[in-house]
Amino acid sequence: MxxxxxxxxxxxxxxxxxxxxxxxxxxxxxxxxxxxxxxxxxxxxxxxxxxxxxxxxxxxxxxxxxxxxxxxxxxxxxxxxxxxxxxxxxxxxxxxxxxxxxxxxxxxxxxxxxxxxxxxxxxxxxxxxxxxxxxVWRLLADMTPEQLVDVADLRYLSDALTRDEAIELLRAQEAGKAERIAHLEEVGYPCYTTSAGWLGYSDEKMARLAQEAVDEGYQHVKLKCGLDLEHDIRRARIAREILGPDRHLMIDANQVWDVQQSIDWVNAMQEFDLLWIEEPTSPDDVLGHAAIKKGVGPVGVATGEHCHNRVMFKQFFQADAIDFVQLDAGRLASMNEIVAVMLLAAKFGKPVCPHAGGVGLCEMVQHASMLDYVAISGSMEGRVTEFVDHLHEHFTDPVVVENARYRLPSKPGYSTEMYPASAADYSYPDGAYWSERHADAARAAVAAGTAAESVAATLA
Amino acid sequence: MxxxxxxxxxxxxxxxxxxxxxxxxxxxxxxxxxxxxxxxxxxxxxxxxxxxxxxxxxxxxxxxxxxxxxxxxxxxxxxxxxxxxxxxxxxxxxxxxxxxxxxxxxxxxxxxxxxxxxxxxxxxxxxxxxxxxxxVWRLLADMTPEQLVDVADLRYLSDALTRDEAIELLRAQEAGKAERIAHLEEVGYPCYTTSAGWLGYSDEKMARLAQEAVDEGYQHVKLKCGLDLEHDIRRARIAREILGPDRHLMIDANQVWDVQQSIDWVNAMQEFDLLWIEEPTSPDDVLGHAAIKKGVGPVGVATGEHCHNRVMFKQFFQADAIDFVQLDAGRLASMNEIVAVMLLAAKFGKPVCPHAGGVGLCEMVQHASMLDYVAISGSMEGRVTEFVDHLHEHFTDPVVVENARYRLPSKPGYSTEMYPASAADYSYPDGAYWSERHADAARAAVAAGTAAESVAATLA
Known part of the structure; x- marks a missing residue:
């Protein structure tokens, strides 16, 4: 015990x-x-x-x-x-x-x-x-519909999804589970890359990385946007040329616009056949997203990495304000809330395309996407999970992406264990990396004659 | 300088x-x-x-x-x-x-x-x-419309209220300012009391406090509710009898219900002629509140103490999901956001009735209500600010309530300074009060033979 x-x-x-x-x-x-x-x-x-x-x-x-x-x-x-x-x-x-x-x-x-x-x-x-x-995906997929619904936090959701509806929805997927697991073992789960499109990258670096993505088999590439329309149009043109007409291009504004500004900006980029505009405005603005969705079609609206709980997602569905459900495994309160949101998404027929990148998010959302396919929505159609290729080296069971697809995780657990040395070295502010960096800055400050407080402020 | x-x-x-x-x-x-x-x-x-x-x-x-x-x-x-x-x-x-x-x-x-x-x-x-x-109310009321709008955080609001509209709205109130200040000096600003209605109070204590409220001139009394319908009905009956038919009775569920449950519960209490149901469900559920508002009329819907920012309030207005705007001076990010919400409320014709109580909230929201009347909505009609009579003794410029009305604050500042001894004695965990309580608990634990950790857990 x-x-x-x-x-x-x-x-x-x-x-x-x-x-x-x-x-x-x-x-x-x-x-x-x-x-x-x-x-x-x-x-x-x-x-x-x-x-x-x-x-x-x-x-x-x-x-x-x-x-x-x-x-x-x-x-x-x-x-x-x-x-x-x-x-x-x-x-x-x-x-x-x-x-x-x-x-x-x-x-x-x-x-x-x-x-x-x-x-x-x-x-x-x-x-x-x-x-x-x-x-973890398997632990959950092996549960009965009743067990899985007992895990899900359905509080405040009953006007959109009752417990009975949720159970019925899961029952309908029971039959095909084994087949879908076998399919995942064979082909994995599709992903897209954001690595090419960070706003701080030069056009040349972005183009090179987009070409590499195409060469690696990616069907989707996403660009950060929203500071300067001409800049965004220039980068979209370069990216679209590299992607050709059949692959998907997405843009991500990270909340910098108001509602009408979102509509105008995206419409000025219609020629690039965008799959989605991501986080155009405040993540709290359900009704704003609904207006944007109406205003920028056929471009879809994607959001979720800052959607703070299941009650907000419920409203995004009820208001028809979202096309792609970018739930985040570190912002929603674990699988208990993720399962609830995936059940809602299945009921409203919206594809779950989780947000990832950061630290350890890819490791977690692969479990969510696999579970969604095996036991909840039962579909991969129109779904694609984010992938950013950095910081995986710090994890003992890192994601494996091949041919633009996440491979099915097989080790016990949630893939979230860090190497002890990584956690120790990058602990703030006393780990080896940061204390050395502080020491460097302090030495430089002494050499330059500046005060210790200004060093601390620079580093804070 | x-x-x-x-x-x-x-x-x-x-x-x-x-x-x-x-x-x-x-x-x-x-x-x-x-x-x-x-x-x-x-x-x-x-x-x-x-x-x-x-x-x-x-x-x-x-x-x-x-x-x-x-x-x-x-x-x-x-x-x-x-x-x-x-x-x-x-x-x-x-x-x-x-x-x-x-x-x-x-x-x-x-x-x-x-x-x-x-x-x-x-x-x-x-x-x-x-x-x-x-x-602070006066500092803001003395600003020109342009200055006041420059203070307000209007980001993400332009689809509901533009800067120009906000200025126009303030200009329309310029003329009557001096008169309204004189009126406030004379009669103060109406408030209501929640002190009678805490859920942990016995029927007898609630009845006694409600009678005292009536005797002190209050026109509104609010009861906490939501755990047991029979209990709520019994208390509402007692309170309504004390209030008579002309004073207002409100109830507050503090977010415990789902949407349909809210509607059913409130409708089971229609005989008590309730002015509002407060916080029936998740504070994030704009569309849920809209459904509740439709379902429980003529009872109004009040919410806001957990409404976390101006973008949420914007949607409460856009979706016609709110009748009473209970903004909170510690949850919204200061007057910069409060002014924005009061401008929205004025545009949508919704009365601002701030949430108060707690620690220092009454001290702050009196400034918000006075400012709203003097410079923004220009009206007191249908407005009433919460008042709870505790903990004011810790403030150097405490609220003054007479005849169920806040008196106009006159000292410089925001009325938010605590006596140094209060801040020191109740500092956690090392102030005199808490360290003495910890010592008491530790002595009792030693006498009872329990471990130090369980003492810490009890006190945590």
């Missing part, structure tokens, strides 16, 4: 701002970071190794310590818990952690306390997968 | 859970708390006293440290700033603090980082008022 004996939370930050990886119109200098949670137990897994769960949420640098602090407080509620009992009732575990009314006030179900809850519950799901000896 | 030289942030918690003050169907044991920000300068005010700004946001206990930590990081951006320059461009100051893309990722504009931004900017507004020698 294993119990959770220790909780560790690490503030891990990678210095991605140095190379403009991840740069867009809203986020120019992100240091891709993770609030990384480890739930240790006194038990062992099937292979006789110490049993633990590893989970994370993604942030872009400053404030990662705030999320880590919230995760520490939430995870503390799991200390001493019996692992078998916890894993046997993951819906109950989730409800227990969300029922702290004092912490709930800080959201509710949004922002820092929801990001941190995601990290904690992601670790719990990793633990559940390891204990069962299954990858 | 004064500069901001120090930033202090205090985690102040009052033990309100001991008396069930503030208890409702969602929040049963809140310890009313404030993340309290002090911006110190090297200057002096008009009276020759050291110039500083005092601001806060409200939370219900656990996690107040997380908000304080976020506020500390945001306020640090103001260190060294020239006070005159900062105060002369409060719109720019707000945009500067919201433009940190890394911190923005943790919201955006919601949850912990928005609560903490509110605390910091509330302190900046208090400083601005003290420097000008005016209460």
């Amino acid at each position: 294993a119990r959770i004996t220790h909780v560790e939370v690490h503030d891990v930050r990678f210095p991605t701002s140095l190379t403009a990886d991840g740069s867009d119109a809203m986020n120019k200098d992100g240091d891709y970071s993770a609030a990384y949670v480890v739930l240790r137990t006194d038990g062992t897994d099937a292979a006789g190794q110490p049993l633990a769960g590893y989970g994370l949420t993604f942030t872009t640098g400053r404030g990662n310590d705030i999320v880590a602090s919230a995760a520490r407080q939430q995870a503390a509620h799991l200390l001493g818990r019996d692992v078998d009992e916890m894993v046997a009732d993951m819906g109950g575990t989730y409800r227990y952690l969300t029922s702290d009314a004092q912490m709930r006030w800080l959201g509710p179900e949004k922002g820092v306390v929801h990001l941190s809850l995601s990290a904690v519950m992601n670790a719990a799901w990793d633990l559940a997968g390891r204990l069962a000896g299954k990858p | 004064a500069r901001i030289t120090h930033v202090e942030v205090h985690d102040v918690r009052f033990p309100t859970s001991l008396t069930a003050d503030g208890s409702d169907a969602m929040n049963k044991d809140g310890d009313y708390s404030a993340a309290y920000v002090v911006l110190r300068t090297d200057g002096t005010d008009a009276a020759g006293q050291p110039l500083a700004g005092y601001g806060l946001t409200f939370t219900t206990g656990r996690g107040n440290d997380i908000v304080a930590s976020a506020a500390r990081q945001q306020a640090a951006h103001l260190l060294g700033r020239d006070v005159d320059e900062m105060v002369a461009d409060m719109g720019g100051t707000y945009r500067y603090l919201t433009s940190d893309a890394q911190m923005r990722w943790l919201g955006p504009e919601k949850g912990v980082v928005h609560l903490s931004l509110s605390a910091v900017m509330n302190a900046a507004w208090d400083l601005a008022g003290r420097l000008a020698g005016k209460p």
Whole structure:
């Protein structure tokens, strides 16, 4: 009988701002970071190794310590818990952690306390997968419809999806599961790349990377946009030429426009046959997205990486404000909420195309997409999951992408364990990387005669 | 020429859970708390006293440290700033603090980082008022329409309200300002009390407090509800009998229902002629509130204390999902966002009836309501501001309520300065109150032979 004996939370930050990886119109200098949670137990897994769960949420640098602090407080509620009992009732575990009314006030179900809850519950799901000896997608796909619906957080959704409807929807997919798993083993799940299109890249670098994407078999390429229309048109023209008429081109404005501005900007780019405009405006603006969707057709509207919970997604569906459902595995509070959103998406007939990149998001969303195909929507049509090829080297079970497709994850767990050395070296501010960088800056400051506070401000 | 030289942030918690003050169907044991920000300068005010700004946001206990930590990081951006320059461009100051893309990722504009931004900017507004020698409502009411619109954050709102419309709307109220200020000086601004209706109070205590409210001249009384329909009906019957047919009775469910459940529950209470149902369901569910509003008429729908930003309020107006606008001065990011929401409310013809209570919320929202009447909506009709009579003794310029009306605040600033002894004694966990309580619990635990960790868990 294993119990959770220790909780560790690490503030891990990678210095991605140095190379403009991840740069867009809203986020120019992100240091891709993770609030990384480890739930240790006194038990062992099937292979006789110490049993633990590893989970994370993604942030872009400053404030990662705030999320880590919230995760520490939430995870503390799991200390001493019996692992078998916890894993046997993951819906109950989730409800227990969300029922702290004092912490709930800080959201509710949004922002820092929801990001941190995601990290904690992601670790719990990793633990559940390891204990069962299954990858998380499989653990969930093997559940009965009733079990899977018990995992899903359906609170506040009953006007759009009842428990009975959800069960019926899952039952309809029962028959083809084994066949679809076999299909995934054979061909994997389609993905697209954003690596070519960061806003900070030169035209030449973007063109070279887009050509590489085509050569690697990608059918979709996405460009960041939104700062300058002429610049966006120039890059879209270059990309479309490289992609040819049959591959898909998408653009992503990262929330920089108002509603009418979104419509005008996208319509000025209609000649490039765009598949979608992503995050045109505030992620909270359901009705704004509905207006944009009406205004920019046939270009589709994609959003979700900042859609903070299932209640917001419900409204995006109800208002017909979304064409592509870009749920985020670190912003929604783990599989408990992801399953609820995927059930809603299936009911409303909208394709789930998860947001990824960052740190560890690809590792997690592959499980969501596989589960969606196997057990929920039962379809791959019109679906494509984001893939960004960086920082995977820090994970012990990194994603494998071949021929522009995610391979089916097979190791037990959620693929979210980092190498101990990575978590240690990039811990902020005391890990080897950051303390060395601080030391460099301090030496430079002494040489330049500037004050210690200004060094701290530069580095903060 | 004064500069901001120090930033202090205090985690102040009052033990309100001991008396069930503030208890409702969602929040049963809140310890009313404030993340309290002090911006110190090297200057002096008009009276020759050291110039500083005092601001806060409200939370219900656990996690107040997380908000304080976020506020500390945001306020640090103001260190060294020239006070005159900062105060002369409060719109720019707000945009500067919201433009940190890394911190923005943790919201955006919601949850912990928005609560903490509110605390910091509330302190900046208090400083601005003290420097000008005016209460904050007056500082804003004395601005030209252009100046006031420059303060307001109109980003993402242009599909509902343009800058030009906002200016025109303010111009239309210019003429009557002096008259309306004189009227406020004479009669004050109407308020209602929630003090009678906490869910944890017995029928007898509720009845006694409702009778006291009537005796004090209140025209409105609000009851918490939502756990048990029979209980709610019984209490509503008692309250309605005390209020008579002409005073207003409201109920508040604090988000415990789904959409259809809200409609059924409220309709089962139609006989009590309710003015509004407050927070029936998730505060994020704009379309759900629209359905509820349609389903429970003539009972109105009130919400806003958890409405996390102006983009959400915009949609509540666009979808006709709200009858009473209960904006919160600690959840919206200070007057910069409150003015934007009040402009929207004026355009859509919806009365602003701010949420208050908690810690310091009454002190702040009186400024918002006075400003709304003097310069924005120009009307008091159908408006009533919440008032809860507790914790005011900790403030140096507490609200004054007479004959169920807030008196016009006259001292310079935002009325948000706490007595230093209050902030110190209730600082968590090291202030006199909490360290003594911890010592008590530790002594009791030793006597009972329980472990130190369980004491810590009980107190956490």
